[in-house]
Amino acid sequence: RPKRAKLGVALVGLGYYSTDLLAPALQQTENCYLAGIVSGTPSKISMWRGKYNIPAENVYNYENFDTIADNPNIDVVYVVLPPSMHKEYVIRAAKAGKHVWCEKPMAVTAEDCQAMIDACKENNVNLSIGYRCQHEPNTQAFQEIVKNGKLGKVLNVDCAAGYREGRTDHWKQKAEMGGGVIYDMGVYAIQGARLGFGEEPIAVNAAKVWAERPEIYKNGLGEIVEAQLEFPGGRMATIKTSFYENTNFLTIQCEKGKIEMEPFSGYNGNKGKSPLGEINFPYQVPWQQANQMDHDAMAIMEKTPVLVPGEEGLRDIKIVQAILKSAKTGMKVTV
Ligand code: NDP
Structure with missing residues:
Protein backbone atom coordinates (compact mmCIF):
# COMPACT_ATOMS: atom_id res chain seq x y z
CA ARG A 1 0.00 0.00 0.00
CA CYS A 133 -8.32 12.90 28.87
CA GLN A 134 -5.16 10.80 28.71
CA HIS A 135 -3.97 12.81 25.70
CA GLU A 136 -4.89 16.09 27.39
CA PRO A 137 -2.08 18.38 28.62
CA ASN A 138 -3.74 19.43 31.91
CA THR A 139 -4.37 15.78 32.79
CA GLN A 140 -0.81 14.94 31.84
CA ALA A 141 0.40 17.79 34.08
CA PHE A 142 -1.23 16.38 37.23
CA GLN A 143 -0.15 12.85 36.26
CA GLU A 144 3.43 14.07 36.05
CA ILE A 145 3.30 15.63 39.55
CA VAL A 146 1.94 12.36 40.96
CA LYS A 147 4.32 10.10 39.05
CA ASN A 148 7.40 12.02 40.11
CA GLY A 149 6.25 12.34 43.73
CA LYS A 150 6.62 16.12 43.59
CA LEU A 151 4.06 16.52 46.38
CA GLY A 152 4.92 13.23 48.07
CA LYS A 153 2.70 10.20 48.16
CA VAL A 154 -1.00 10.38 47.22
CA LEU A 155 -3.13 9.91 50.35
CA ASN A 156 -6.65 10.03 48.90
CA VAL A 157 -8.62 11.14 45.86
CA ASP A 158 -12.08 12.62 45.45
CA CYS A 159 -13.58 12.67 41.97
CA ALA A 160 -16.97 13.49 40.46
CA ALA A 161 -18.25 13.45 36.89
CA GLY A 162 -21.84 14.28 36.10
CA TYR A 163 -24.23 16.41 34.09
CA ARG A 164 -27.97 16.96 33.98
CA GLU A 165 -29.24 14.50 31.33
CA GLY A 166 -32.47 15.89 29.95
CA ARG A 167 -33.35 13.06 27.59
CA THR A 168 -35.77 10.41 28.80
CA ASP A 169 -35.82 7.81 26.02
CA HIS A 170 -32.24 7.49 24.84
CA TRP A 171 -29.85 4.52 25.03
CA LYS A 172 -28.45 6.12 28.20
CA GLN A 173 -31.71 5.08 29.88
CA LYS A 174 -31.66 1.52 28.48
CA ALA A 175 -29.75 -1.18 30.33
CA GLU A 176 -29.69 -3.44 27.25
CA MET A 177 -27.92 -0.73 25.23
CA GLY A 178 -25.19 -0.24 27.83
CA GLY A 179 -26.96 2.67 29.48
CA GLY A 180 -26.77 3.81 33.09
CA VAL A 181 -24.56 6.54 34.49
CA ILE A 182 -21.77 4.28 35.73
CA TYR A 183 -20.89 3.24 32.17
CA ASP A 184 -21.37 6.65 30.59
CA MET A 185 -19.94 9.17 33.07
CA GLY A 186 -18.69 6.80 35.77
CA VAL A 187 -15.71 5.78 33.66
CA TYR A 188 -14.46 9.39 33.83
CA ALA A 189 -14.61 9.33 37.64
CA ILE A 190 -12.83 5.95 37.60
CA GLN A 191 -10.18 7.41 35.29
CA GLY A 192 -9.83 10.36 37.67
CA ALA A 193 -9.26 7.99 40.59
CA ARG A 194 -6.81 5.76 38.72
CA LEU A 195 -4.85 8.58 37.09
CA GLY A 196 -5.01 10.61 40.31
CA PHE A 197 -3.35 7.83 42.29
CA GLY A 198 -1.19 6.69 39.39
CA GLU A 199 -1.94 3.19 40.67
CA GLU A 200 -4.62 0.53 40.30
CA PRO A 201 -7.41 -0.07 42.83
CA ILE A 202 -7.57 -3.43 44.55
CA ALA A 203 -11.19 -3.36 45.75
CA VAL A 204 -14.51 -1.55 45.61
CA ASN A 205 -16.55 -0.82 48.70
CA ALA A 206 -19.64 1.09 49.87
CA ALA A 207 -21.11 1.34 46.37
CA LYS A 208 -24.53 2.90 46.05
CA VAL A 209 -26.63 3.00 42.87
CA TRP A 210 -29.90 4.94 42.80
CA ALA A 211 -32.26 7.13 40.78
CA GLU A 212 -33.74 10.48 41.74
CA ARG A 213 -36.01 10.06 38.70
CA PRO A 214 -36.95 6.35 38.84
CA GLU A 215 -39.66 6.92 36.22
CA ILE A 216 -36.80 7.58 33.75
CA TYR A 217 -34.07 5.31 35.19
CA LYS A 218 -36.14 2.16 35.61
CA ASN A 219 -35.54 -1.25 37.20
CA GLY A 220 -32.55 -0.20 39.26
CA LEU A 221 -30.62 1.43 36.40
CA GLY A 222 -28.29 3.97 37.97
CA GLU A 223 -28.89 7.68 37.57
CA ILE A 224 -26.42 8.40 40.39
CA VAL A 225 -23.61 6.16 41.63
CA GLU A 226 -21.20 6.61 44.52
CA ALA A 227 -18.41 4.25 45.52
CA GLN A 228 -15.11 3.95 47.29
CA LEU A 229 -12.15 2.51 45.43
CA GLU A 230 -9.50 1.05 47.70
CA PHE A 231 -5.87 1.46 46.65
CA PRO A 232 -2.82 -0.32 48.08
CA GLY A 233 -2.19 0.51 51.72
CA GLY A 234 -5.87 1.14 52.45
CA ARG A 235 -5.86 4.55 50.72
CA MET A 236 -9.25 5.49 49.24
CA ALA A 237 -10.71 7.25 46.25
CA THR A 238 -14.29 8.46 46.61
CA ILE A 239 -16.10 8.70 43.31
CA LYS A 240 -19.49 10.08 42.34
CA THR A 241 -21.15 10.09 38.95
CA SER A 242 -24.51 11.54 38.02
CA PHE A 243 -27.07 12.15 35.29
CA TYR A 244 -28.95 14.30 37.83
CA GLU A 245 -26.56 17.18 38.41
CA ASN A 246 -23.66 19.03 36.84
CA THR A 247 -20.43 18.21 38.67
CA ASN A 248 -16.88 17.72 37.47
CA PHE A 249 -13.82 17.87 39.70
CA LEU A 250 -10.79 15.90 40.83
CA THR A 251 -8.98 16.46 44.13
CA ILE A 252 -5.74 14.60 44.76
CA GLN A 253 -4.61 14.91 48.37
CA CYS A 254 -0.87 14.35 48.56
CA GLU A 255 1.45 14.43 51.58
CA LYS A 256 2.65 17.95 50.73
CA GLY A 257 -0.61 19.49 49.49
CA LYS A 258 -3.56 19.11 47.17
CA ILE A 259 -3.91 19.07 43.42
CA GLU A 260 -7.36 20.49 42.63
CA MET A 261 -8.70 20.21 39.08
CA GLU A 262 -12.07 21.73 38.12
CA PRO A 263 -13.32 20.88 35.65
CA PHE A 264 -11.06 17.93 35.03
CA SER A 265 -12.67 16.20 32.06
CA GLY A 266 -14.49 18.85 30.00
CA TYR A 267 -14.08 19.40 26.28
CA ASN A 268 -12.11 22.52 27.20
CA GLY A 269 -11.49 24.78 30.19
CA ASN A 270 -9.85 22.01 32.22
CA LYS A 271 -7.64 23.62 34.80
CA GLY A 272 -6.34 23.32 38.31
CA LYS A 273 -3.90 24.33 40.97
CA SER A 274 -1.48 22.87 43.46
CA PRO A 275 1.26 24.26 45.73
CA LEU A 276 3.49 23.94 42.67
CA GLY A 277 1.38 26.47 40.73
CA GLU A 278 -1.40 26.68 38.17
CA ILE A 279 -2.27 23.93 35.74
CA ASN A 280 -3.93 25.71 32.85
CA PHE A 281 -3.12 24.81 29.26
CA PRO A 282 -5.96 26.40 27.26
CA TYR A 283 -7.46 25.30 23.94
CA GLN A 284 -10.69 25.51 21.99
CA VAL A 285 -13.24 22.79 21.19
CA PRO A 286 -12.61 20.39 19.39
CA TRP A 287 -8.81 20.55 19.78
CA GLN A 288 -8.87 17.76 22.38
CA GLU A 311 -6.47 -3.08 28.22
CA GLU A 312 -7.16 0.39 29.63
CA GLY A 313 -10.85 0.16 28.71
CA LEU A 314 -10.98 -3.35 30.15
CA ARG A 315 -9.57 -2.18 33.51
CA ASP A 316 -12.35 0.37 33.87
CA ILE A 317 -15.11 -2.07 32.92
CA LYS A 318 -13.82 -4.53 35.54
CA ILE A 319 -14.15 -1.72 38.10
CA VAL A 320 -17.63 -0.81 36.81
CA GLN A 321 -18.74 -4.43 37.23
CA ALA A 322 -17.22 -4.55 40.74
CA ILE A 323 -19.09 -1.34 41.66
CA LEU A 324 -22.40 -2.80 40.43
CA LYS A 325 -21.72 -6.03 42.37
CA SER A 326 -20.77 -4.16 45.54
CA ALA A 327 -23.94 -2.08 45.32
CA LYS A 328 -26.06 -5.20 44.88
CA THR A 329 -24.46 -7.29 47.62
CA GLY A 330 -23.43 -4.55 50.06
CA MET A 331 -20.06 -6.29 50.22
CA LYS A 332 -16.52 -5.28 49.44
CA VAL A 333 -15.57 -6.65 45.99
CA THR A 334 -11.96 -7.19 44.94
CA VAL A 335 -11.04 -6.04 41.46
P1 NDP B 1 -25.95 9.09 19.94
O1 NDP B 1 -27.14 8.39 20.47
O2 NDP B 1 -26.05 10.55 19.71
O3 NDP B 1 -25.51 8.42 18.55
C1 NDP B 1 -25.34 7.06 18.40
C2 NDP B 1 -25.47 6.70 16.91
O4 NDP B 1 -25.29 5.31 16.77
C3 NDP B 1 -26.84 6.96 16.30
O5 NDP B 1 -27.01 8.30 15.89
C4 NDP B 1 -26.87 6.00 15.15
O6 NDP B 1 -26.15 6.55 14.04
C5 NDP B 1 -26.05 4.83 15.66
N1 NDP B 1 -26.91 3.70 16.06
C6 NDP B 1 -26.95 2.51 15.42
N2 NDP B 1 -27.83 1.69 16.00
C7 NDP B 1 -28.38 2.36 17.03
C8 NDP B 1 -29.38 2.03 18.00
N3 NDP B 1 -29.96 0.83 18.04
N4 NDP B 1 -29.72 2.96 18.91
C9 NDP B 1 -29.11 4.17 18.90
N5 NDP B 1 -28.17 4.54 18.01
C10 NDP B 1 -27.80 3.64 17.08
O7 NDP B 1 -24.73 8.75 20.92
P2 NDP B 1 -23.40 9.58 21.19
O8 NDP B 1 -22.85 10.07 19.92
O9 NDP B 1 -23.63 10.53 22.30
O10 NDP B 1 -22.45 8.43 21.81
C11 NDP B 1 -21.85 7.44 21.00
C12 NDP B 1 -20.63 6.89 21.71
O11 NDP B 1 -19.68 7.93 21.92
C13 NDP B 1 -20.92 6.31 23.10
O12 NDP B 1 -20.08 5.23 23.36
C14 NDP B 1 -20.57 7.47 24.02
O13 NDP B 1 -20.22 7.07 25.34
C15 NDP B 1 -19.38 8.06 23.30
N6 NDP B 1 -19.16 9.48 23.61
C16 NDP B 1 -17.90 9.85 24.01
C17 NDP B 1 -17.63 11.14 24.35
C18 NDP B 1 -16.25 11.53 24.75
O14 NDP B 1 -16.06 12.64 25.20
N7 NDP B 1 -15.26 10.66 24.58
C19 NDP B 1 -18.69 12.16 24.33
C20 NDP B 1 -19.97 11.68 23.84
C21 NDP B 1 -20.18 10.38 23.52
P3 NDP B 1 -26.62 6.32 12.53
O15 NDP B 1 -27.97 6.96 12.44
O16 NDP B 1 -25.58 7.02 11.75
O17 NDP B 1 -26.64 4.84 12.28
Missing part, protein backbone atom coordinates in the same frame (compact mmCIF):
# COMPACT_ATOMS: atom_id res chain seq x y z
CA PRO A 2 1.48 3.41 -0.91
CA LYS A 3 2.45 5.53 2.07
CA ARG A 4 0.07 8.45 2.50
CA ALA A 5 0.57 11.58 4.57
CA LYS A 6 -2.75 11.18 6.37
CA LEU A 7 -4.62 8.07 7.46
CA GLY A 8 -8.24 7.72 6.31
CA VAL A 9 -10.73 7.40 9.17
CA ALA A 10 -14.28 6.04 8.86
CA LEU A 11 -16.72 7.06 11.60
CA VAL A 12 -19.27 4.38 12.55
CA GLY A 13 -22.50 5.84 13.95
CA LEU A 14 -23.29 9.45 13.05
CA GLY A 15 -24.86 10.59 16.31
CA TYR A 16 -24.04 13.49 18.61
CA TYR A 17 -20.36 12.80 19.24
CA SER A 18 -19.47 12.06 15.61
CA THR A 19 -21.47 15.05 14.35
CA ASP A 20 -20.58 17.73 16.87
CA LEU A 21 -17.04 16.79 17.89
CA LEU A 22 -15.25 14.11 15.85
CA ALA A 23 -16.10 15.23 12.31
CA PRO A 24 -15.18 18.87 13.07
CA ALA A 25 -12.00 17.67 14.79
CA LEU A 26 -11.08 15.60 11.74
CA GLN A 27 -10.99 18.86 9.75
CA GLN A 28 -8.13 20.01 12.03
CA THR A 29 -6.10 16.82 12.32
CA GLU A 30 -2.70 16.59 10.68
CA ASN A 31 -2.15 12.82 10.67
CA CYS A 32 -5.64 11.64 9.70
CA TYR A 33 -8.78 12.86 7.95
CA LEU A 34 -12.45 11.98 7.60
CA ALA A 35 -12.44 9.55 4.67
CA GLY A 36 -15.59 7.49 5.19
CA ILE A 37 -18.83 6.99 7.12
CA VAL A 38 -20.89 4.05 8.32
CA SER A 39 -24.52 4.81 9.13
CA GLY A 40 -27.96 3.23 9.23
CA THR A 41 -29.68 6.52 8.39
CA PRO A 42 -29.80 7.44 4.65
CA SER A 43 -30.73 11.09 5.28
CA LYS A 44 -27.57 11.58 7.35
CA ILE A 45 -25.47 10.02 4.58
CA SER A 46 -26.48 12.57 1.93
CA MET A 47 -25.94 15.44 4.36
CA TRP A 48 -22.49 14.20 5.43
CA ARG A 49 -21.38 13.41 1.88
CA GLY A 50 -22.17 16.97 0.81
CA LYS A 51 -20.69 18.66 3.86
CA TYR A 52 -17.46 16.66 4.00
CA ASN A 53 -17.00 15.69 0.36
CA ILE A 54 -17.07 11.95 1.02
CA PRO A 55 -17.03 9.76 -2.13
CA ALA A 56 -19.78 7.16 -2.56
CA GLU A 57 -17.29 4.28 -2.42
CA ASN A 58 -16.38 5.25 1.17
CA VAL A 59 -19.95 5.06 2.48
CA TYR A 60 -21.26 1.96 4.27
CA ASN A 61 -24.27 0.81 6.24
CA TYR A 62 -24.38 -1.79 9.00
CA GLU A 63 -25.19 -4.61 6.55
CA ASN A 64 -22.41 -4.05 3.99
CA PHE A 65 -19.87 -2.78 6.55
CA ASP A 66 -17.61 -5.86 6.25
CA THR A 67 -16.77 -5.00 2.62
CA ILE A 68 -14.75 -2.08 4.03
CA ALA A 69 -11.97 -4.72 4.04
CA ASP A 70 -11.59 -4.10 0.29
CA ASN A 71 -11.27 -0.30 0.60
CA PRO A 72 -7.63 0.89 0.70
CA ASN A 73 -8.73 4.47 1.47
CA ILE A 74 -9.90 3.50 4.96
CA ASP A 75 -7.09 2.82 7.44
CA VAL A 76 -8.98 3.29 10.71
CA VAL A 77 -12.53 2.50 11.80
CA TYR A 78 -13.75 4.67 14.71
CA VAL A 79 -16.68 3.02 16.54
CA VAL A 80 -18.97 5.74 17.94
CA LEU A 81 -22.07 3.63 18.56
CA PRO A 82 -24.09 2.98 21.74
CA PRO A 83 -21.93 0.90 24.14
CA SER A 84 -23.74 -2.42 23.65
CA MET A 85 -22.76 -2.30 19.95
CA HIS A 86 -19.04 -1.61 20.44
CA LYS A 87 -18.02 -5.25 20.67
CA GLU A 88 -19.62 -6.34 17.41
CA TYR A 89 -18.29 -3.44 15.36
CA VAL A 90 -14.79 -3.50 16.83
CA ILE A 91 -14.49 -7.20 16.02
CA ARG A 92 -15.92 -6.75 12.51
CA ALA A 93 -13.51 -3.86 11.88
CA ALA A 94 -10.55 -5.92 13.12
CA LYS A 95 -11.55 -8.84 10.89
CA ALA A 96 -11.68 -6.39 7.98
CA GLY A 97 -8.02 -5.63 8.73
CA LYS A 98 -8.62 -2.05 9.88
CA HIS A 99 -7.07 -0.34 12.90
CA VAL A 100 -9.75 0.39 15.46
CA TRP A 101 -10.59 3.32 17.67
CA CYS A 102 -13.49 2.67 20.04
CA GLU A 103 -15.39 5.12 22.19
CA LYS A 104 -15.78 4.78 25.94
CA PRO A 105 -17.21 2.82 27.71
CA MET A 106 -15.29 0.09 25.88
CA ALA A 107 -18.12 -2.48 26.29
CA VAL A 108 -20.64 -3.70 28.83
CA THR A 109 -18.69 -6.64 30.28
CA ALA A 110 -15.04 -7.51 30.87
CA GLU A 111 -15.53 -10.64 28.72
CA ASP A 112 -16.62 -8.48 25.78
CA CYS A 113 -13.62 -6.17 26.27
CA GLN A 114 -11.29 -9.17 26.25
CA ALA A 115 -12.88 -10.53 23.05
CA MET A 116 -12.30 -7.14 21.40
CA ILE A 117 -8.66 -7.07 22.51
CA ASP A 118 -8.13 -10.64 21.27
CA ALA A 119 -9.72 -9.92 17.86
CA CYS A 120 -7.45 -6.91 17.31
CA LYS A 121 -4.36 -8.90 18.33
CA GLU A 122 -5.29 -11.82 16.05
CA ASN A 123 -5.76 -9.49 13.12
CA ASN A 124 -2.63 -7.44 13.84
CA VAL A 125 -4.44 -4.12 14.15
CA ASN A 126 -4.20 -1.39 16.77
CA LEU A 127 -6.99 -0.82 19.28
CA SER A 128 -7.32 2.55 21.04
CA ILE A 129 -10.05 3.62 23.45
CA GLY A 130 -11.37 7.18 23.12
CA TYR A 131 -10.22 8.44 26.54
CA ARG A 132 -9.33 11.90 25.31
CA GLN A 289 -10.46 15.27 19.99
CA ALA A 290 -8.10 16.30 17.18
CA ASN A 291 -5.11 15.91 19.51
CA GLN A 292 -6.26 12.42 20.54
CA MET A 293 -6.81 11.26 16.95
CA ASP A 294 -3.50 12.74 15.78
CA HIS A 295 -1.66 10.86 18.55
CA ASP A 296 -3.44 7.62 17.73
CA ALA A 297 -2.82 8.04 13.99
CA MET A 298 0.87 8.75 14.64
CA ALA A 299 1.16 5.54 16.69
CA ILE A 300 -0.22 3.59 13.72
CA MET A 301 2.10 5.30 11.22
CA GLU A 302 5.18 4.96 13.43
CA LYS A 303 4.22 1.49 14.68
CA THR A 304 4.63 2.61 18.30
CA PRO A 305 2.39 1.50 21.20
CA VAL A 306 -0.90 3.40 21.51
CA LEU A 307 -1.32 5.59 24.59
CA VAL A 308 -4.73 4.16 25.57
CA PRO A 309 -4.97 0.50 24.49
CA GLY A 310 -7.93 -1.86 24.92
